Amino acid sequence: MIRTVLALSVLSAAPVQADVSRAVTDHILPGFAQFATHAEALSATAAADCTPAAVQPAYQAAFDAWLGVANLHIGPSETGALSIAYWPDDRAFTPRALTALIADPASRDPATFAEVSIAARGLFALDMLLYDPAFAGYAAGDATCTLVQVVSADLAAQATALDAAWRDAFAAVLTSAGAPGNATYMTGDEALRALYTQLLTGLTFDADMRLARPLGTFDQPRPRMAEAWRSGRPLRNVVLSVKAAQGLAHALTDTDLPLTDAAVARVEVAASRIDDPAFQTVTDPQARLLVDVLHQRVAAVEVAIDTEIGGALGIAAGFNALDGD
Structure with a gap:
């Protein structure tokens, strides 16, 4: 309970x-920057070789970095975290969504991938694609391999956007609490x-x-x-x-x-x-x-x-x- x-x-x-400013400067912003760095490394790894054995170490490192900021759900993370870490998935939306994407090449278009279900995006989509026997038996060039690349690139884009949103906007909202014009924190x-x-x-x-x-x-x-x-x-x-x-x-x-x-x-x-x-x-x-x-x-x-x-x-x-x- x-x-x-x-x-x-x-x-x-x-x-x-x-010291809210110290918390933001010394803990929160470095955490989001680290996650963005590892997510970008994951995307680059998958682009070069999208097979499970090649991608898994970079995936683990990106997930490690995410845990440093995963428990923040304010500001841009209030909604941004949902498509990075969709869990729990009690209704098994993720495997169904991934199966549909594998079957439909058009749905794997990187330009529009941000519009797909959050159940098919982020770390937990990769968890299933890279480790679940129902998906992870793919080879280079397979549809699933391409999907791993697209999900990884999308995760990197999300991480970069979240890092920028904290660094360029919301950090100032937290650290200027009580200042004139700050309607979020009076x-x-x-x-x-x-x-x-x-x-x-x-x-x-x-x-x-x-x-x-x-x-x-x-x-x-x-x-x-x-x-x-x-x-x-x-x-x-x-x-x-x-x-x-x-x-x-x-x-x-x-x-x-x-x-x-x-x-x-x-x-x-x-x-x-x-x-x-x-x-x-x-x-x-x-x-x-x-x-x-x-x-x-x-x-x-x-x-x-x-x-x-x-x-x-x-x-x-x-x-x-x-x-x-």
Whole structure:
């Protein structure tokens, strides 16, 4: 069950100073630039050789870079992230959309590809094309190989556009909060609240989606609901996402965060004890226990950040927008 956290309000003057500008300059903008660089490298790799063995390493590197900024869903990322990482896909739209694109050469036109369903775009489309046996048996020159090139080029274009939108426009909106003419953030507290919300919402997503979904229940675990399980990424995605939250937490504050750092270290220890990075062995009680421990450790990072940043800055947790109630 998704916990009730977030949708925050600033309550009092904070003894610890927050620095939205530093968070933007030192953490957010470098993260989007890195993702754009790796997405462009992925596109270049696929253009040269679109077979799975050639593209997979570049795909993994691009996904790693995405995790550094994946939990930001404000500004241009509010909609931009949807077609970069369409997950979860509980109705299996992605395989159906990809099958249709492979069958129709006209639909693979790079000039119009941005208009296709978001289920056929981005990292999770590539996850299926490069790793799922139903798609990944293609050879150079096949329709699927061409589709990998088109999806990769489209991902690079999305990453470049998102990087530019943050760098050239939205960064200034966040860092000029409270200035005349800024209708998005009327005060500095609003900008701080927006970033802090993203910080905790990301950790909630890690616990309640990336971990709780494949865990399911003891009697009915759901390994195929793990994120990017085909490419063996579920465990890595959790760890990288938590590390990104830690980085944003440090960028937001001007003090040490020993509780947060200790909680993240415990996440890494728990992750190191899991033998199956794809979470496909959660059907085994012992393996499931190790993933459940990781789930608890990720939840503890939220508590630590709420204590060290939320408490110190006078920010209280309310309702998570993901609750839907």
